Amino acid sequence: QVQLQESGPGLVKPSQTLSLTCSVSGGSISSGGYYWSWIRQHPGKGLEWIGYIYYSGSTYYNPSLKSRVTISVDTSKNQFSLKLSSVTAADTAVYYCAREILAAVGTGDWVDPWGQGTLVTVSS
Amino acid sequence: DIQMTQSPSSLSASVGDRVTITCRASQSINNYLNWYQQKPGKAPKLLIYAASSLQSGVPSRFSGSGSGTDFTLTISSLQPEDFATYYCQQSYIIRTFGGGTKVEIK
Numbered sequence: 001q002v003q004l005q006e007s008g009p010g011l012v013k014p015s016q017t018l019s020l021t022c023s024v025s026g027g028s029i030s031s032g033g034y035y036w037s038w039i040r041q042h043p044g045k046g047l048e049w050i051g052y053i054y055y056s057g058s059t060y061y062n063p064s065l066k067s068r069v070t071i072s073v074d075t076s077k078n079q080f081s082l083k084l085s086s087v088t089a090a091d092t093a094v095y096y097c098a099r100e101i102l103a104a105v106g107t108g109d110w111v112d113p114w115g116q117g118t119l120v121t122v123s124s
Numbered sequence: 125d126i127q128m129t130q131s132p133s134s135l136s137a138s139v140g141d142r143v144t145i146t147c148r149a150s151q152s153i154n155n156y157l158n159w160y161q162q163k164p165g166k167a168p169k170l171l172i173y174a175a176s177s178l179q180s181g182v183p184s185r186f187s188g189s190g191s192g193t194d195f196t197l198t199i200s201s202l203q204p205e206d207f208a209t210y211y212c213q214q215s216y217i218i219r220t221f222g223g224g225t226k227v228e229i230k
Contacts (some may be wrong), residue, residue: 047168047211049219061217063125067182096167102213107174108215114167 002027004115012101012122018084022047022097029078030055035100036080037111038071040093048093052100053080082099087122094119126150126214130222138228143199145225147212152192156216161195162224163208171210172197202227204210 008020022036029036035052042048051061053071061069065084073080084091098114127150137143147157155175160168164168170179172188175195185200207229212222 010222047213047221049221058220101173103174104183106154107177108154108158109214110158110170110173110215111160111168112170112173112179114169120176 002004002099002113004113006095006097006115006118008118010119010121011112012087012120013099013124014088015086016036018043018082018087018091018095018120019099020118020120022043022080023104024078025081026081028075029073029080030075035060035102035109036071036073036099037098038082039096039098039114041096041117042090042093050082050084051097060077069113089122092120092122126153126217126220128214128220128222130210130212130225131224133223134226134228136228137202138230139202139204141202141230143202143206145197145210145212145227146198147190147195147215147222149193149195150187150213153214153216155191156214157188157195158213158215159186160211160213161206161208162211164218167185168211199227 003025005023010020037052038050053059068085070083094117096117098111100111129148157175162168169174176188187198189196209224209226
C-alpha cells in the first residue's frame with residue numbers, strides 16, 4: 001500500500017522559504033490517476049488545502065496562497081515538494097502530504113492516504 | 125470560494141449513542157463531499173467519499189448521505205475508538221474543509 005513521508009526543516013525564519021519534500025513508497029507517482037497534494041493544519045485549528053501536482057507537472061494552487069506556493073515533482077526519486085516563500089508566523093502549522101484519488105466523472109476526488117505530518121514553526 | 129459549515133462544532137455522547145454531524149456548502153457541490161476522522165496527533169483518515177460511499181476497511185456503523193448543499197455523517201452506535209474530530213471536505217471547486225466537529229465522551 002502507498003505510504004507518504006514528509007521531510008524538511010522544522011524551524012524556518014520569517015521572510016525565508018519553507019521547503020518540504022514528500023517521499024512516496026509502495027507505488028509510483030508516475031502511475032497516473034492521482035494528484036499529489038499538500039494540506040496544512042494550524043495548531044489546534046482546521047485543515048487548509050495548499051495545492052496539488054499531477055505527475056506530468058500540472059499544478060493547481062489555493063488562490064489564497066498561490067503567489068507564494070510552488071509544488072514540484074521528481075518522478076525519478078518518487079518525490080514531490082512544497083516551497084512556500086516569504087513565510088510569517090501565520091504559516092506555522094503541521095504540513096501533510098497526501099494522495100488525492102481522481103475518481104470517475106460525477107463523484108469528485110478524495111484524499112487517501114495522508115502522510116503523518118510534520119510541524120513547521122516560523123520563528124526567529 | 126465554497127464555504128463548508130459543520131455543525132455542531134462539538135458534541136458529547138455516550139458509547140452506543142447514535143451521532144449525526146451535518147455539513148452545509150455555500151453552493152451546490154453535487155455529491156463531491158468527503159468525510160475524514162482525525163485523532164489527536166494523527167493525520168486525518170478517509171471515512172466516506174462521494175457523500176455516501178464507505179471507504180474500504182471503515183466500519184459499517186459510519187454512513188454518509190446528502191447531495192447539493194446539505195450532507196450528513198452518521199455513526200449508528202458510537203464506539204470508544206470513535207471519539208475524534210470529524211471534517212467534511214468538498215472537491216467541487218478547489219478544495220475546502222469544514223471547521224470540524226469534535227466528538228467527546230459524555
